[in-house]
Amino acid sequence: MKLGVVTFPGTCDDVDARLAVAKVAEPIALWHGDPDLHGVDGVVIPGGFSYGDYLRVGAIARFSPVMESVIAFAREGGPVLGICNGFQILCEAGLLPGALLPNKDLRFVCRQVDLEVQSTATPFTSTCEVGDRLSIPAKHRSGCYTGDVPSEQVVLRYAEGHNFNGSQDDIAGVANAQGNVMGLMPHPEHAVDLLTGGSADGLRLFEGMARVAVA
């Protein structure tokens, strides 16, 4: 079981994502300039500031050679998880509906938030029950979700009082219609170990990803 983690220039949370993946599978580092996915069973697009967030979040990274392969992989049903900047990139790439706007207060915020699971029809949330609450840190400046998204594709919402970015309908994470591609603004890879994460709730998303990827 191999899960790839993509690094773009400016990616920050790739190391973190590989540490998290290592708890459920073999992490494989993927490089933005290399279209070869090295036979991975799933792809994580991690957080950070690819291309400095310049022009528009995710806009430039979306055109990297690796993304062509990721798009093809996703269209064939391979599991793809976009976290924070990864979510923004998947939206820009058209793999997920909608877009991420600047937070309503125009500030970067780093805060532990509670999420509520809305759907278990994705590999990632297949380990959860609808209504489960996950405590996961969020940290971003452009996480205000907007888009035409059918409610069954909304996978995670911020619990009441936890939506600091102004996202439409408290949306924290969405999936594509097939459920194999998911993006979320909070960082599950920063909640896989009690020592540094404050919670290990994020691990469940990676466990779900590994479970389905192997099937």
Place this chain on the structure above:
Amino acid sequence: MSRSPDASTTAPPGVEQAVALGLTRDEYALVVEELDGREPNEVELAMFSLLWSEHCAYKHSKKLLRTLPTEGPAVVMGPGENAGAVDVGDGWAVAFKVESHNHPSAVEPFQGAATGVGGILRDIFALGARPIAVLDSLRFGEPDSERSRYLLDRAVAGIGHYGNSIGVPTVGGEVVFEGPYETNCLVNAMALGLARTEDMIRSAATGVGNVLLLFGASTGRDGIGGASVLASAELDAEDESKRPSVQVGDPFEESKLLECSLELLSRGLLVALQDLGAAGLTSAASEMAAKGEVGLVLDVTKVPLREADMAPFEIMVSESQERMLCVCEPDKVAEVLALCEKWEVNGTAIGEVTEGNRFRILRGDEVVGDMPITGLVDDAPLYDLAPMKPTEPLYPVPAATLGFEADVREALVALLSSPNLASRRPLFEQYDSIVQSRTVRRPEEADAAVLYLYDMGEGAPSIATSIDGNGRRVAADPYWGTVGNVLECAANLACVGAQPLGTTNNLNFGNPEKPHIAWQLTEAVRGLGDACRALEAPIVGGNVSLYNEGADGPIYPTPVVGMVGLLPDATRAGGLGFAREGDAIALVGWDGDPSLDASELSKLRGEALPDGLPAIDVGQVVGVLDAVRDAVRDGELSSVHDIAEGGFLVAVAESCLAGGRGAALDLGDAQDVWTTLFGERSGGFVVSGPRETLERLGERVPLDVFGTVGGDRLEIAVSSLGESWSLDELRTASAALGPLFP
């Protein structure tokens, strides 16, 4: 062998120009001597004036810095390199340093603060260490001033912008508001990095014939004149003339530069590496050559420019950000350039290491500068200070915001909501404190940040870090105030169970040519040295920022102290919040009464600074720190919090808020209720835990059990007084900084 630069270069600008650039007439005469009687041309004058500025040459501080303790068993690299480094075991080292960006931040706070972070990060990875944390230390005028609020907001945004974008967590820091910083804010940033000791690299250029390569951003007119004019002259009201061109930070470029530098080093391609900071190429290249005792030849036409029409002197002094200089063997150049390409950074060979002691600057075939390297780097005159204790108070009395008639109830609420004590959450939430997955204690969870060094493999240790610098207490007593700052920093480490390994510092002072500032500086450095010796936490690096004076006089003397310590087991790292109902609460460490002198309460009451502070029994405090650290490491305490600004009751309230638990205290009879509750003194802690373990700790150090954790109120009884607050009320008070970040 000194060949004059070609005649075609412009005539010598002369002594008046030199004075305008910040040199004295005597210094100019010395420069002429360095050039064997020839007057410097434009390039040479620009380079000498920068390298001989206070900022680069430490003309007024070097002699004092030599008195600091710099050696110890853990020291891997001491002062003199881009950063200091300490051994954390198993062949690994942590590099760290604090640096100021005060004047650029006063001019353009967002970019000034951002590039301050960028600059200190480059110092860390110039050693081959991967940056793992940033801390910031900020000083502004009172937040009722619109200008102070603006500076705060933009500086914080700038630090966050740079640190967040580059993926280095900002794990701690401090912000203090005091009138004397109103027209001269302080923005100091500290960074830490982790490296295998054997992979660390120095900045000495060696190997005649080796190639000098510049990589990273292209060179523009950023900050020309910045180092000498901006950093060494007092800011007056009219900042306009000192805005040559603001340096703009590009954290994206730096993140590529960082990865590229570390990969170059891990592949063993470099002989030496150096960041470009103040005075740009001039300083970076001459220092590399001086350390390696070699000469250099550098061709300015090879330097990639952002603006085509730059003069050679502009190229040599530009402070464009995100650039590094390295030396490699000629047969490695192709490989170095290929790696630069991989990371999408520009790399260009611009010169060569030569025999001898000359720094020769070429424009193509033409020699446009030719100077002795040692003259540039080592021969700036050093000045003696003429310290004199002032006979009159230097600082205005702060405006009272709390009347003497206020009772204890009101006083605690006023203190918790005062700008210097209120929760920093609205500020630090703008920083990514968790990227890199090593943050074991986030801001407000403990007195020091704790970082797990998982890179070191199975059984890896953690480090703790903290930064402190109470300027008001140093203003009251430069010696004891500074000793207190150092002890406070070490106390923060003890709270999480860490033993100090080394210290860095940033000396932010006014004009050292004035006798009373010279006195502050001399006394502060003496206190810094004595305290670090007592703690066995040697100084491994630092920075000096002088001439911090505005229209209303000097800043409070502000020696900012940063410390790094080691803790073997992160799962036992202490936290400051009360954690268990029914735990006993104790005051640990004080063998005498605290004092209201220069305390936060006395500030709120609008009291003048006292002339001198009570002496500290440093040996006694060090013993307390040892005992508290041991107790934390044994996992015996549920919470630990050192008593700092605001005194005992504020510390208890903070432990209540952090743990979301109330407390009931009975302090018995107090000689003076105000002093007992709000007095300040080094070496005191509020701890909680099972009564028996507290009593065991009490066998080593003074300890009084005063109360119990529980409920949702803070209740105290002292002398005949009984008082209580709901946690909600305290929380609301403590949230007072929120409106500063709308």
Place this chain on the structure above:
Amino acid sequence: MRARVLIRPKAGILDPQGVAVERALPALGFGGVGNVHVGRLVELDVEDESQLDDMCRKLLANPLIEDYEIQTVTAS
């Protein structure tokens, strides 16, 4: 030629920057200001001007949330 692309939030899309500016202006003593929107300005030299529209749709703007307008500054 030198071209200029004006990119602005689509009608109905949240524009927190516009809101922030609109709020800040009266506090600075500037009254009578309304309907403020903040977008992006991209200026560039292009050889083949027919590519511009494609560039905008693909990279410079996100058509889901942004409108764009192409202006010629100087022909060449």
Place this chain on the structure above:
Amino acid sequence: MRARVLIRPKAGILDPQGVAVERALPALGFGGVGNVHVGRLVELDVEDESQLDDMCRKLLANPLIEDYEIQTVTAS
């Protein structure tokens, strides 16, 4: 009237966004592009157009690092 303010990095000031876009475009198949700069666009209704310059200097632009240009879109 409706006014438009074009805000761009001052000549000589580093423009990291412009550099990033310029580097990205050729990879997307858009050749022959140069001198790219990215700035901000502010559009607003103002009653008193004489205030615009002041507004720009005080709030909309940062005169230390940005130039601005005021355009009238529609008079009123």
